[in-house]
Each structure stands twice: as structure tokens, then as C-alpha cells.
Amino acid sequence: KHRNAVLRKSNIYGGLHLPLIGRALHLIGSNSENSIQRIRQVVEEQGKTFYSWVLHQLVIFCADPKILETLLSSTVHITKNNVYDMLSLWLGDGLLLSTGKKWHTRRKIITPSFHFKILEEFVEIFDRQTNIMIEKLKKEVKKDPQSPVDMFPLVCLTALDIIAETAMGVQVNAQLNPDIGYVKSVKIVTQIISKRLRTPLWRTDGLFKIFAPFVYRQMMKNINEMQEFTKSVIEARRQKLEALIAENNGMDVKESNADNDDVEKIGSKKHMALLDILLRATVEGKPLSNEDIREEVETFMFEGHDTTTSGTSFALYLISRHPEVQKKIVGEISEVLGDDITHMPTYKELQNLRYMECVIKESMRLYPAVPIIGRYFEEDTDLNGVTIPGNCHFNIPLFVVFRDPEYFKEPNEFKPERFYDEKPEDIFPFAYTPFSAGPRNCIGQRYAMLEMKSVISKILRHYELLPLGPEVVPSLSLILRSTTGMQMGLKPRNIVTSL
Numbered sequence: 001k002h003r004n005a006v007l008r009k010s011n012i013y014g015g016l017h018l019p020l021i022g023r024a025l026h027l028i029g030s031n032s033e034n035s036i037q038r039i040r041q042v043v044e045e046q047g048k049t050f051y052s053w054v055l056h057q058l059v060i061f062c063a064d065p066k067i068l069e070t071l072l073s074s075t076v077h078i079t080k081n082n083v084y085d086m087l088s089l090w091l092g093d094g095l096l097l098s099t100g101k102k103w104h105t106r107r108k109i110i111t112p113s114f115h116f117k118i119l120e121e122f123v124e125i126f127d128r129q130t131n132i133m134i135e136k137l138k139k140e141v142k143k144d145p146q147s148p149v150d151m152f153p154l155v156c157l158t159a160l161d162i163i164a165e166t167a168m169g170v171q172v173n174a175q176l177n178p179d180i181g182y183v184k185s186v187k188i189v190t191q192i193i194s195k196r197l198r199t200p201l202w203r204t205d206g207l208f209k210i211f212a213p214f215v216y217r218q219m220m221k222n223i224n225e226m227q228e229f230t231k232s233v234i235e236a237r238r239q240k241l242e243a244l245i246a247e248n249n250g251m252d253v254k255e256s257n258a259d260n261d262d263v264e265k266i267g268s269k270k271h272m273a274l275l276d277i278l279l280r281a282t283v284e285g286k287p288l289s290n291e292d293i294r295e296e297v298e299t300f301m302f303e304g305h306d307t308t309t310s311g312t313s314f315a316l317y318l319i320s321r322h323p324e325v326q327k328k329i330v331g332e333i334s335e336v337l338g339d340d341i342t343h344m345p346t347y348k349e350l351q352n353l354r355y356m357e358c359v360i361k362e363s364m365r366l367y368p369a370v371p372i373i374g375r376y377f378e379e380d381t382d383l384n385g386v387t388i389p390g391n392c393h394f395n396i397p398l399f400v401v402f403r404d405p406e407y408f409k410e411p412n413e414f415k416p417e418r419f420y421d422e423k424p425e426d427i428f429p430f431a432y433t434p435f436s437a438g439p440r441n442c443i444g445q446r447y448a449m450l451e452m453k454s455v456i457s458k459i460l461r462h463y464e465l466l467p468l469g470p471e472v473v474p475s476l477s478l479i480l481r482s483t484t485g486m487q488m489g490l491k492p493r494n495i496v497t498s499l
């Protein structure tokens with residue numbers, strides 16, 4: 001009653017609701033493809049903020065950048081809503097899901113892992129792993145140069161190899177052995193989570209166990225397998241670190257180093273950045289336990305590969321459909337990286353691919369890798385003059401916000417130039433937040449941009465992308481995908497090498 005009164009007072013509308021069950025029936029027939037269209041349509045009909053009762057749960061959708069400015073800038077409203085609960089069996093209470101003091105402490109510990117000195121080191125890993133993809137592509141294209149290739153699975157395995165090596169320091173060889181245990185488990189679990197999001201009866205762990213006992217057992221088996229693997233990597237690295245400290249007469253390597261730049265030292269420790277930082281961290285004088293570290297490492301494994309896969313493959317798809325954009329990027333690549341294809345780009349050079357950055361930004365505007373973010377409000381809360389009732393699950397459909405005609409001219413057109421400095425189009429910062437914004441923004445955003453630039457530039461140096469195969473059909477999940485894959489043709493370029 002109270003929540004309905006607040007909604008009325010705030011002029012938030014919800015359309016037709018049935019007694020007791022609310023809009024639960026609307027979920028029938030809604031799937032990951034039509035949900036995008038349905039939510040866009042409701043925004044057109046009822047305004048940028050609307051509510052939905054699903055049984056006893058109040059869900060608000062808000063696509064108003066002015067309200068988002070207040071919410072995302074806040075250091076208080078950082079608790080996630082129940083959609084994220086589906087990840088907790090895998091990710092525990094890691095950085096993505098935690099809240100309050102635990103989140104603050106962990107965020108402080110993990111932030112140095114993304115220092116530019118460390119990112120500089122990762123460039124070699126991005127390049128080496130993408131070379132493996134290029135070798136695989138050569139075989140694929142040779143079979144039939146006219147047939148389209150679905151780039152999604154290839155990019156996904158590359159991204160998985162990259163995140164495993166940069167976060168844990170291990171080579172899981174996903175691209176060469178996609179069927180080995182850990183790699184297969186990551187794939188199965190991400191697919192099941194994606195399906196849970198689309199299946200209302202699988203939402204809570206309790207319902208999931210009852211209505212899909214077999215899938216639940218399959219998920220738990222694969223989560224256990226991943227956890228065993230991650231635990232063994234952490235344990236092995238802890239032992240190595242302890243041995244190293246013992247060798248140094250009880251002093252950590254970073255302490256024994258004359259120069260006091262921790263980051264420099266960690267950065268030079270052979271790509272072990274995240275795990276090393278976590279192993280060395282102490283909270284109130286105590287080191288983090290293996291379980292504390294595990295949940296953070298798993299969080300990176302999830303957030304750090306599915307997202308960049310989506311970002312990279314939608315960008316490749318759009319480039320394949322816009323030859324004039326492709327021509328411009330290839331020109332920039334040649335100017336910044338040179339024409340010798342064996343030259344490995346440096347961190348600085350990747351940063352200087354400015355037009356490519358605009359292409360990636362524009363591609364994430366049309367197809368945001370993280371399409372929805374959510375918060376939970378325990379109490380009535382004022383956001384930019386609108387009161388949101390307490391006990392409410394709040395959702396921000398970024399895929400609606402980023403195409404708002406009030407903020408973007410020709411919102412459905414692919415126009416990378418709108419982000420180009422020389423032709424600035426005044427973009428309100430909270431109308432475009434693919435990495436979220438404020439204190440709870442994406443900690444890996446610079447890493448992500450660097451990786452996407454590295455992978456895309458390498459593919460474009462070897463291949464011209466052609467508009468072949470079906471168009472994308474975006475499907476809504478925790479991470480945006482396409483039900484038709486990311487299809488395109490690949491025509492080998494005339495390559496210059498110094499070898």
C-alpha cells in the first residue's frame with residue numbers, strides 16, 4: 001500500500017496490473033530477444049521511469065539520465081538488486097556483488113591492479129593470444145573464403161585466454177583446447193546463468209532447484225570444478241610467494257627492493273598482477289584467506305571476458321557493415337602502427353588509436369555489452385526530486401538510455417564521429433555510461449578498451465571484414481549477445497612483414 005502511494009505521488013506509471021499477480025503474466029512469452037523491444041516500447045508509452053509488480057516484488061525501470069546522475073554519483077546507493085543473486089553461487093561476495101564496508105575495502109585493494117604500468121605489461125599477452133586466433137582464422141577462411149564466419153566463439157576463447165593469464169597468471173589454452181575442464185565449465189555456467197535470467201521460474205536458487213533440478217546439479221558440478229581449479233592456482237602462487245619471502249630472509253620482494261615503487265615491482269613480476277596484489281593484501285593486519293581471494297579472481301574471470309567478447313564482436317560486426325568506417329580505421333592503424341604486421345603495438349600506440357576508440361564507443365552505444373545495471377533500495381529514496389519506494393528492485397536499461405533521441409541525434413545510426421573530439425556533439429555524461437559511472441563504475445574499463453583495441457586492430461591488419469551472413473539479433477542477458485552470432489566475411493589482406 002505504502003509503495004503504491006509513493007509511486008502515485010512520484011507520478012511513476014506501470015500500466016495494467018492484475019490483482020495479486022501484478023504483471024507476472026507479461027513475463028510469459030517474453031524472451032531475451034523481444035524483451036529489448038518490449039522495454040523500449042513501454043518507455044515510449046509510459047515515460048522513462050515505470051514500474052512493474054511481479055507478485056510481491058516491486059521492480060522499477062528508469063532510463064532517465066538526470067535521475068541516473070544522482071543515483072550513480074552516490075556513495076550510498078551501491079547495493080545491487082536481486083538479478084545479481086544468480087551470480088552469487090559462482091562469484092560469492094566478490095567486488096561485483098558485495099556492498100558496504102566489504103566492497104569499500106576490496107575496491108581499495110584491487111584498484112592498483114589496473115595501474116597503467118601493469119596494463120603496459122598486459123599488451124604483450126593481448127597480442128600473443130590474438131595471434132593464436134589469427135592462426136585459427138587462417139584455417140577457417142581457407143576452407144571456404146565466401147562463407148561467413150561467426151566471430152563470437154573465437155573472440156570469446158581469446159578473451160578467456162587473456163583474462164586467465166592477466167588475472168591468474170596461468171595459461172588455460174582455451175583457444176587450443178576449448179574442451180578442457182575449466183574452459184568448458186566457464187562456458188556451461190555462463191550459458192546457464194544467461195538462461196536463468198530469461199526464465200522467471202529459475203530466478204531464485206530455491207525455485208531453480210525445484211523446477212530445474214538437473215540443470216541446477218549441472219551448474220553446481222561445473223562451479224565446483226572451476227573453484228577447484230582457481231583454488232589450486234591460488235594455493236600454488238601462495239606457496240611460491242612464501243618461498244620467495246623465506247629466501248629473502250622474511251622480507252617480501254617488494255619490501256627488499258630499494259626503490260619503493262610497489263606497482264613497478266608488481267608490474268615486473270611476470271603478469272601476476274591481480275593475484276599478487278590480493279595475496280599481499282592485508283585487512284586489519286590479517287591476510288586475505290584463499291576463499292576471499294577466490295571470489296575476487298572468479299569475479300574477474302566472469303566480468304573480464306564475457307564483456308570484452310560482446311564489445312569486440314559487436315564492434316567487428318558493425319565495422320563489417322560500414323566500409324567507409326573500416327577504411328578510416330585501417331588508415332589510422334597504418335598511420336599509428338605502421339604497415340609491418342609483425343610489429344607488436346605498444347601501450348602508447350594502442351592509446352593513440354583514437355578513431356578506433358570512437359568506433360568502439362559508438363558500437364557500445366548501440367549494443368552495450370552490459371545492457372542493464374541494477375540497484376536495491378531498502379528505504380524510500382529521493383532521486384533528483386523523484387521518490388523511489390523502499391523495498392524496490394531498480395533497473396537501468398542502458399540499451400534504452402543510449403538511444404534516447406533527447407540526447408543523441410539520429411540515435412539508431414552508427415556514427416563514430418559523434419565521439420570524435422574534432423566534431424564534439426555535446427553528450428551528457430550520464431546519457432552514455434557503458435562502464436557505469438561514479439564510485440561503483442567498472443574497475444576494468446581501461447583494461448577492456450586496451451584489449452578491444454588490440455584484438456580489433458590485429459584482425460583488421462590481417463583481414464578485410466565483409467558484410468556476409470545474417471544480421472545480429474541482440475538478446476538480453478547479463479551480457480548482451482546475438483542469437484544469430486556475429487557473422488561476417490573475412491578477406492585476407494596483402495600483408496607486409498619485416499620477416
Ligand code: HEM
Nearest residue numbers: 095096303304307308311369370373435436442443444448
Ligand atoms: C567492454 C567491456 C566491459 C564493460 C562494458 C563493462 C561494464 C561494466 C559495468 C556497466 C559495470 C557496473 C556494473 C553494475 O553496476 O552492476 C562493471 C563493473 C565491474 N567490472 Fe566491468 N566491464 C567491462 C570489462 C571489464 C573487465 C575487462 C574487467 C576486469 C578485468 C571488469 C571488471 C569489473 C568489476 C570487478 C566490476 C565491479 C566493480 C565494482 O562494483 O566495484 N570489467 N563493468
